[in-house]
Amino acid sequence: MPQVLLYLLAKVKKLILHLKKQKKMKEIMTVYYMEAKSAGVGGRKVAWITSGGPVEPLIAMDVIPVYPENHGAMIGASKMGVGLCETAESMGYSPDLCSYARSDIACATVNGGPIGGLPRPDMLVCCNNICGTVLKWYEVQARYFDVPLFILDTPFCHVGFAEEAKRYVRKQLDEYINFLEKVCRKKMDHDRMKEVGKLSLEGQRLWQAVLDTTANRPAPMSAFDAFYHLALIVTLRGTPVVVEYYAQLLAKMKDRVVKGIGAVPNEKYRLLWDNIPIWPRTRWLSQKFAAHDACLVADTYTSAWCGTMKYIDENNFFDSMAEAYTRIYLNIGVDEMSRIVVGMVDKYQVDGIVMHSNRSCKPYSLGQYDIQRIVEKERGIPSLMIEADMVDERSFSESQVATRIDAFMEVIKQRKS
Amino acid sequence: MTEFHDALKDPAAYGKRLKEESGRKVVGYFCSYTPEEMIYAAGAHPFRLFGTGDGIHLADAHFQSYCCSLVRGALEGALAGRFDFLDGVVFPHTCDSIQRLSDVWRVNMHGHFHLDVVLPVKLNTESAKTYMTDVLEKFRSDLEIKLGASISEDDLKKAVRTFNDIRGSLKRLYELKSENPGVVSGADLYAVVKASMIMDRDRVVRVLPGVIRELEKRRGTGEGEEGKRLVLAGGICNHPDVYRVIEEAGGVVVWDDLCTGSRYFEGLMEGSGSAIADLAGHYLARPVCPAKHSGLYSRAERLVEIVKEKRAAGVVFFFLKFCDPHAFDYPYLKKALDEAGIPSMVLEVEDRLPSEVQLMTRFETFVHMI
Numbered sequence: 001m002p003q004v005l006l007y008l009l010a011k012v013k014k015l016i017l018h019l020k021k022q023k024k025m026k027e028i029m030t031v032y033y034m035e036a037k038s039a040g041v042g043g044r045k046v047a048w049i050t051s052g053g054p055v056e057p058l059i060a061m062d063v064i065p066v067y068p069e070n071h072g073a074m075i076g077a078s079k080m081g082v083g084l085c086e087t088a089e090s091m092g093y094s095p096d097l098c099s100y101a102r103s104d105i106a107c108a109t110v111n112g113g114p115i116g117g118l119p120r121p122d123m124l125v126c127c128n129n130i131c132g133t134v135l136k137w138y139e140v141q142a143r144y145f146d147v148p149l150f151i152l153d154t155p156f157c158h159v160g161f162a163e164e165a166k167r168y169v170r171k172q173l174d175e176y177i178n179f180l181e182k183v184c185r186k187k188m189d190h191d192r193m194k195e196v197g198k199l200s201l202e203g204q205r206l207w208q209a210v211l212d213t214t215a216n217r218p219a220p221m222s223a224f225d226a227f228y229h230l231a232l233i234v235t236l237r238g239t240p241v242v243v244e245y246y247a248q249l250l251a252k253m254k255d256r257v258v259k260g261i262g263a264v265p266n267e268k269y270r271l272l273w274d275n276i277p278i279w280p281r282t283r284w285l286s287q288k289f290a291a292h293d294a295c296l297v298a299d300t301y302t303s304a305w306c307g308t309m310k311y312i313d314e315n316n317f318f319d320s321m322a323e324a325y326t327r328i329y330l331n332i333g334v335d336e337m338s339r340i341v342v343g344m345v346d347k348y349q350v351d352g353i354v355m356h357s358n359r360s361c362k363p364y365s366l367g368q369y370d371i372q373r374i375v376e377k378e379r380g381i382p383s384l385m386i387e388a389d390m391v392d393e394r395s396f397s398e399s400q401v402a403t404r405i406d407a408f409m410e411v412i413k414q415r416k417s
Numbered sequence: 418m419t420e421f422h423d424a425l426k427d428p429a430a431y432g433k434r435l436k437e438e439s440g441r442k443v444v445g446y447f448c449s450y451t452p453e454e455m456i457y458a459a460g461a462h463p464f465r466l467f468g469t470g471d472g473i474h475l476a477d478a479h480f481q482s483y484c485c486s487l488v489r490g491a492l493e494g495a496l497a498g499r500f501d502f503l504d505g506v507v508f509p510h511t512c513d514s515i516q517r518l519s520d521v522w523r524v525n526m527h528g529h530f531h532l533d534v535v536l537p538v539k540l541n542t543e544s545a546k547t548y549m550t551d552v553l554e555k556f557r558s559d560l561e562i563k564l565g566a567s568i569s570e571d572d573l574k575k576a577v578r579t580f581n582d583i584r585g586s587l588k589r590l591y592e593l594k595s596e597n598p599g600v601v602s603g604a605d606l607y608a609v610v611k612a613s614m615i616m617d618r619d620r621v622v623r624v625l626p627g628v629i630r631e632l633e634k635r636r637g638t639g640e641g642e643e644g645k646r647l648v649l650a651g652g653i654c655n656h657p658d659v660y661r662v663i664e665e666a667g668g669v670v671v672w673d674d675l676c677t678g679s680r681y682f683e684g685l686m687e688g689s690g691s692a693i694a695d696l697a698g699h700y701l702a703r704p705v706c707p708a709k710h711s712g713l714y715s716r717a718e719r720l721v722e723i724v725k726e727k728r729a730a731g732v733v734f735f736f737l738k739f740c741d742p743h744a745f746d747y748p749y750l751k752k753a754l755d756e757a758g759i760p761s762m763v764l765e766v767e768d769r770l771p772s773e774v775q776l777m778t779r780f781e782t783f784v785h786m787i
Contacts, residue, residue, distance in 0.1 A: 092748035136745030164551035
């Protein structure tokens with residue numbers, strides 16, 4: 001290895017060591033992206049993977065997972081979405097397509113965005129348990145980067161998980177390992193895989209426990225906080241840093257509960273959020289609701305990364321991944337989704353639901369009107385539908401949304417008085 | 418020809434009449450990926466459902482405006498009671514919108530059975546092949562239960578033969594049109610293909626050879642100047658007027674890559690010994706819909722090949738607004754055409770076509786350019 005590379009490697013390692021001592025989200029994510037960006041120098045492989053995909057085998061193979069969807073969220077939060085979406089549109093992509101996909105596809109060609117583009121992938125891992133869009137998106141990137149693509153096909157569970165689907169997904173897990181072994185030119189260490197599985201489950205348990213703390217009044221954190229803390233369970237599930245981080249966060253939240261500190265200073269109304277956040281407007285929305293003494297105490301989105309623990313076998317994590325990854329929230333029928341929402345209404349004792357009708361996400365948004373009707377019927381609570389987009393601010397009308405939130409909060413207040 | 422046009426004028430009325438007259442059960446289905454052969458083998462009538470071009474109101478309570486008109490229009494038809502005569506409806510898994518259509522339909526529509534056929538999304542692996550076969554077996558037993566019928570190997574073999582014959586005839590009609598565009602108008606050919614997904618298949622299989630003979634007779638007669646040869650590519654085409662306007666603008670559609678066209682009839686079922694294996698083979702190998710995966714370049718390669726083989730001068734992409742799978746493939750398909758020196762234009766429609774004047778201008782401009 002040339003002298004200059006060795007020097008660089010040492011420098012990066014030193015910086016990473018220094019940063020690893022601190023356990024704040026920003027630092028962890030900075031270290032993570034630095035490692036990913038310097039992966040080639042350290043001889044490690046980088047895999048791009050969908051947010052709902054099984055990351056554990058990658059961790060066990062020492063591959064660095066990178067999440068274009070997380071990148072999309074960062075682009076949205078840093079308000080760089082419109083420019084990148086426009087770039088994608090000039091490349092021929094319709095403005096009606098998913099804005100995560102549009103901004104990521106554009107970003108790959110211009111290396112723009114908040115972190116100067118994602119590190120180049122050595123492989124792509126696409127699990128279609130969240131949508132059919134990721135299949136198209138990863139096909140685009142597989143052609144662009146000319147790297148191998150693995151598709152984990154998780155049949156949709158309209159009313160249950162069929163036996164033949166179970167066999168199919170289980171078989172593909174073996175194919176997944178074969179794919180990784182081939183690309184990485186090394187064997188999977190199955191003991192390591194078991195360890196990673198344990199850590200993943202532990203991370204999920206802690207994340208669920210953190211989310212559970214908001215059942216308290218006042219809620220020690222809000223869904224907007226959850227959107228922030230979510231990054232780790234998505235990206236680094238299966239590593240010790242996640243377990244450590246959420247253990248600390250849980251302790252902090254429990255302490256706030258004991259002390260009666262709420263996320264919203266004067267919490268009077270409790271709401272449930274549905275769908276992916278409107279990333280460029282989370283702060284504005286958070287403040288808007290807080291001004292009404294309303295706290296969004298829970299959401300259907302952040303719990304998706306710990307929603308299938310009941311299917312995970314602690315002692316046989318690998319086999320049970322087939323079911324756990326197939327039966328996630330977005331891969332089930334609208335009726336089962338409604339039951340989960342009703343369960344959350346009860347668990348978190350909410351007074352109303354705020355639904356984001358997200359132009360970018362059809363599996364999440366189509367069917368929302370029916371979920372809304374079912375929940376309203378079963379629990380008699382009002383709901384608000386906000387038409388927007390998770391990244392593309394051109395689909396967001398601040399004055400219109402503000403008026404609708406004000407009117408909705410009036411209804412909530414009248415019902416509570 | 419009138420028989421096909423008549424069936425399309427009011428498909429629901431046709432379905433109702435067929436049900437009364439034949440006493441057979443009628444099973445509605447979406448998309449060219451539904452193994453309709455199985456419905457036929459069970460002694461029932463497979464009846465393909467399309468979106469409505471009429472105003473969509475009732476479905477607005479269930480689907481947002483950014484859902485495609487095929488899905489919204491289909492639900493509209495159901496909510497308006499137009500499909501009440503159906504004994505069951507089958508939803509194959511294809512795109513995210515059809516997926517949720519099945520859910521919303523199940524939650525809101527009652528009175529007929531509801532089956533999902535959750536096909537594999539990737540089609541080019543051994544495990545997908547095994548799963549495809551499993552899904553077909555499951556569909557067979559589900560249908561047997563829902564229809565109170567049994568589907569024997571012989572029933573299936575007969576279905577394979579019937580549908581092979583229908584698809585073979587449709588392909589022959591396309592070839593005749595391609596060789597001799599004057600023999601049949603685009604709108605007539607469209608009507609034949611589409612009606613073949615609605616009409617009694619025993620009737621269709623008997624009538625099509627006559628249509629072929631008729632077109633063969635017309636060859637060499639009444640040929641005027643030939644329009645610019647075009648290929649129509651996209652998803653579903655619900656607009657026969659497109660063909661007429663293209664012809665009036667000086668073009669002629671000589672082949673297509675549509676799910677209401679060549680993607681439906683290409684890929685005959687091979688006699689492998691087992692009818693289920695034949696069916697599985699067909700649905701794995703037929704020209705792929707962009708909602709499914711069968712290699713990274715297969716769709717572009719096929720499109721370029723069609724254009725070359727049919728000596729077409731250009732491609733008209735015909736997209737349904739909000740159809741994600743097609744919209745995602747467009748830039749790469751266009752690039753492949755550009756690289757092969759094939760001009761193309763894109764037309765995106767919602768539930769209705771743009772005004773005729775507008776349409777004509779766009780087609781004329783394109784035809785003059787190529």
